[in-house]
Amino acid sequence: MVPDVDIAAHVGKDFFLEKIPIHESGQGYVRVVEHSVMWKETAASKIFTYQGLTTCTEVDKSWTIMSSVYNHLRQGREKSNSGLGTLIRAEVEHQERLEARGYRSPTWRLLRALQSLLSAVQLQGESAVTAPPFFPSAGRGTTRFWGNEQGPTVFLWEGLGEEGREECERVIRTHRDWVV
DSSP, rough: OOOOOOOOOOOTTTBTBBBBOOOOOOSSOOOOOSHHHHHEETTTTTEEEETEEEEEEOOOOOOOEEHHHHHHHHOOOOOHHHHHHHHHHHHHHHHHHHHHHHHHOOHHHHHHHHHHHHHHEEEEOOTTSSTTTTEEEEEEEEEEEESSSSSSSEEEEEGGGGHHOOOOOOOOHHOOOOOO
16 A cells, blocks of 8 residues: 655655655655646656646657656657657657548557457557557557567558558568458
């Protein structure tokens, strides 16, 4: 059990993800607060999380995505924060281009159903900011979002670029464990 303790944590001093405050007992703790609190990666970071959204405020690569997506990408990749921020900015731009052409992402319910057809472990298509975390591996063409490229695959044809479609066609000719 993790205790709820009455510790006076201060915004800008204690709420950095690089240093989670520890209770005097040496254990972790939970502090329930009445209002949302902004979390920053580090004191100097330009990435912060507030009310379920994570935002990067760097002038040349700003973005905002759901904090759960950010945390999944942060845990699933071995990239520096600057490399991760660059990847996210590129993926946000890719997703915006897809949607400008009228593309709409399938629901997670549909993707789970497709995944269950062949016990798929890989998703190909869309962007890192929309790929559901319940696939152990995800990517688009030669771009890996997370995991290893192997096993039964769900291809989201409309969410693939030319390179991804060529890879999809190659897999279709050589394997039987796929859904398009």
